[in-house]
Amino acid sequence: xxEAVTTIAKATQTILDGGLVAMPxxxxxxxxxxxxxDRAVARIFDAKGRPxxxxxxxHVSGAEMACRYAELPPVAKKxxxxxxxxxLTLVLARHDNxxxxxLVSAGLKTIAIRAPKHHIAQALIKAVDRPLxxxxxxxxxxxxxxxxxxxxxxxxxxxxxxxDGGPCSVGVESTIVKxxxxxxxxxxxxxxxxxxxxxxxxxxxxxxxxxxxxEAPGMLASHYAPNTQIRLNVTxxxxxxxxxxFGNYTMDSPNxxxxxxxxxxxxxxxxxxxxxxxxxxxxxxxxxxxxxCAPIPMEGLGxxxxxxxxxxxxxxxxxxxxxxxxxxx
Ligand code: TXA
Ligand code: MG
Numbered sequence: 001x002x003e004a005v006t007t008i009a010k011a012t013q014t015i016l017d018g019g020l021v022a023m024p025x026x027x028x029x030x031x032x033x034x035x036x037x038d039r040a041v042a043r044i045f046d047a048k049g050r051p052x053x054x055x056x057x058x059h060v061s062g063a064e065m066a067c068r069y070a071e072l073p074p075v076a077k078k079x080x081x082x083x084x085x086x087x088l089t090l091v092l093a094r095h096d097n098x099x100x101x102x103l104v105s106a107g108l109k110t111i112a113i114r115a116p117k118h119h120i121a122q123a124l125i126k127a128v129d130r131p132l133x134x135x136x137x138x139x140x141x142x143x144x145x146x147x148x149x150x151x152x153x154x155x156x157x158x159x160x161x162x163x164d165g166g167p168c169s170v171g172v173e174s175t176i177v178k179x180x181x182x183x184x185x186x187x188x189x190x191x192x193x194x195x196x197x198x199x200x201x202x203x204x205x206x207x208x209x210x211x212x213x214x215e216a217p218g219m220l221a222s223h224y225a226p227n228t229q230i231r232l233n234v235t236x237x238x239x240x241x242x243x244x245x246f247g248n249y250t251m252d253s254p255n256x257x258x259x260x261x262x263x264x265x266x267x268x269x270x271x272x273x274x275x276x277x278x279x280x281x282x283x284x285x286x287x288x289x290x291x292x293c294a295p296i297p298m299e300g301l302g303x304x305x306x307x308x309x310x311x312x313x314x315x316x317x318x319x320x321x322x323x324x325x326x327x328x329x
Contacts, residue, residue, distance in 0.1 A: 007163060008120075008123050008124060008127055008163075009127070010161065011023070011124055011127075011161055011163055012124065012127040012128050014160050014161050015032065015033065015034050015040075015124070015128050015132065016034065016128065018033070018034065018037055018039055018040040018043070019033070019040070019043075019160040019161070020032070020033050020040070020043055020044060020047055020158070020159050020160050020161075021033075021124070021159070021160060021161045021162075021163060022137040022145075022148070022151045022155070022159050022161070022162040022163060023118075023120060023121050023124055023132070023134065023163050023165075024118050024120050024121065024148075024163060024164070024165025024166070024168060025059070025116040025117075025118045025121045025134075025168065026086070026087060026116060026117045026118045026168060026169050026170045026191070027087050027116070027168060027170045027171070027172060027173050027174050027190070027191050028136045028137070028144045028145055028146055028168055028171070028172070028173055028273070029136065029137040029145040029146065029147075029148070029150070029151050029162075029165075029168065030059065030116075030121070030132075030134030030135065030136060030137055031044055031047060031048065031134055031135055031136070031137035031151075031155070031159060032059070032124070032132040032133070032134040033132065033133055033134070034128065034130060034132065034133075035056075035058045035100045035101060035104055035130065035131040035132060035133035036099050036100055036101060036130055036131070037101065038101045038102075038103055040133075041056070041101045041103045041104055041133050042103060044056065044133060044134075044135065045103070046158075047155060047158035047159065048135060048138070048139055048140045048155075049139050049140045050135065050140040051140070052103065052106060053106050054106060054140075055104060055105050055106035055108060055111075055112060056103075056104045056112070056133045056134065056135050057089050057112040057113065057114050057133070057134065057135065057174070057176075058100060058104060058111060058112070058113050058114075058131040058132065058133050058134075059113075059114055059115070059116055059121060059125055059131060059132045059133075059134050060113055060114070060115050060125065060131050061115060061122060061125050061126055062080075062084055062085065062115045063077065063080040063081070063084060063115070065115075065125075065131065066080065066090075066092075066113045066115070068095075068099075069094065069095060069098045069099070069100055069111060069113070069131065070092035070093060070094055070095060070098070070110075070111050070113060071092055071093045071094075071095065072090075072092060072179075073179060073181055073182065074182075075179055075181075075182050075184060075201070076090050076092060076179040078200065078201070079177070079179070079184070079197065079200060079201075080115070082200045083192055083196075083197075083200070084114075084115040085115040085116055085117040085122065086115070086116075086117050086191070086192060087114075087117075087170050087173075087174040087175060087190055087191025087192050088114065088174055088175050088177070088190075088191075088192045088197070089112050089113065089114040089174040089175065089176040089177070089188075089190075090112070090113050090114070090177060090178075090179055091110050091111070091112045091113075091176060091177065091178040091179065091187065092110060092111060092112075092113060092179055093109060093110055093111075093180075094109055094110060094111045098111065100131065100133075101133070104133045110178070112176065113131075114174055118165060118168075120163050120165045124163070136173060137150075137151045137154070137155060137159065138150065138151070138154040138155070139154050139155065141223055141224075141225055142154060142224070142225060142226075143224055143225070143226055143273050143276050143277055143280070143312070144172075144173065144224055144273045144308075145273070146167055146168040146171050146270075146272075146273045146274050147166070147167050147168075147274060148162050148163075148164045148165075148166075150273070150274075150277055153277075167270070167274065168270070169270060170191040170269060170270065171191075171269045171270035171271065171272055171273060171274075172190055172191055172269045172272060172273075172301065172304045172305065172308060173188070173190045173191065173304075174188075174190045174191050174192070175188065175189060175190035175191060175192040175193075175194070175197065175304070176188040176190065177197065177205065178208075183206055184197070184201060184205055184206065185205065185206040185207065185208055186205045186206070186207055186208065187208050188307070189303040189304040189307045190304045191269070191301070191304065193299075193300045193301055193303065193304075194303060195299075195300065223308075223311040223312070223314075224273070224276075224308045224311050224312045225311070225312050225314075226276055226277075226279070226280035226283075226291065226312060227280055227283075227284055228242065228279070228280050228283040228284065228288065228289065228290065228291050229289060229290050229291070229313075230290070230291050230293060230309065230312045230313035231290050231291070231292045231293065231313070232293050232295075232309055232310065232313050233293070233294075233295045234249075234292035234293060234294060234295075235249055235294065235295065237251055237256075237292040238290075238292070240288060240289075241255075241288065241290050241291070241292040242255045242256070242279045242282055242283045242288050242290065242291045242292070243255065243256035243257075243279075243291070243292050243293075243294070244256075244257060244259060244275055244276070244279060244291055244292070244293040244294060245257065245258035245259065245261075245294045246258065246259045246260060246263065246268060246294040246295070246296050247260065247261065247262070247263030247294070248263070249294030249295065250294075254282075255279070255282055255283075255286070255288065257271075257275045257278060257279060259271045259272060259275060259294075259296070259305075263297075265296070265297070265299065265300045265301040265302045265305065266300070266301055268296065268301070268302075268305055269301040269304060269305055272305055272308065273308075276291070276312065279291045293309055293313075296309070
């Protein structure tokens, strides 16, 4: 057997034994467990320090597997056809007899489903032959992992096995939409730009109302947060700031990194969490108080980048954890 085959076999056994495997996806690394095993799913919440009211995404090989667990109305099939495998999560009505742990849905009647594109994630799902529940593989509220070393630093021995797929190509989490009959509502901007989904549908997405009761419990205003304070839309950083640049907003300093000197939002998304991890470490080591961030245009993946930066900058207080527009994380 090649090394890759041996590793997938070992990861499969770990999942079937109720263990936790960090798996690379094209968006971020996920902390995966058997979605039908209550105890294994409970271990995910425990390892992350995640509140149990915040539901998880299940990962499937494709639309056929998704249909076993949830209702896919025609518009959901259309989106799955166009964007799966890929960085789109669909929130759908659970089947009454759905075999997925209720912990995954945090007691909701809906379930979030995604078919990842990454070949390692696909290989693992196919070998296990059941859906994998997987949130991002980091401690709850901290910066998301886009490299195996981020998982190791954040979760340490709380994870049984880390599959090394190198850096994630997309770099921000999936876009989440809720599909209710023919209404499609954007819950979280992410790796598939809103514009692409709207083009596929032929009309605008509905936007989640913040006045509505919280049906997506993961609406945490503070998330993706480094230890260092973040300041947004800074065009002229102070000399004692760490600086996250973009395009022409740049700074010649060892304490500055540019997400994309060419101003390419895709390149910026792929670098975002890695650079936040790095600048956070630099700032902590040097006693700097602030990571200043350059303005980033909202087009394409810019919406997801701005969403993550806004949450990284939000005060870490539980009372403020609800109600930012654009939904859950
Ligand atoms: O790209 C991604 O989506 C990554 C990779 C690993 O797939 N996963 C990820 O999972 O970002 P997580 O747990 O960090 O974020 C999932 C979000 C949470 O904010 C949760 O509230 C929301 O999905 N969610 C899950 N089930 C839901 C449901 N039934 N209704 C509304 N929101 C839901
Ligand atoms: Mg997360």
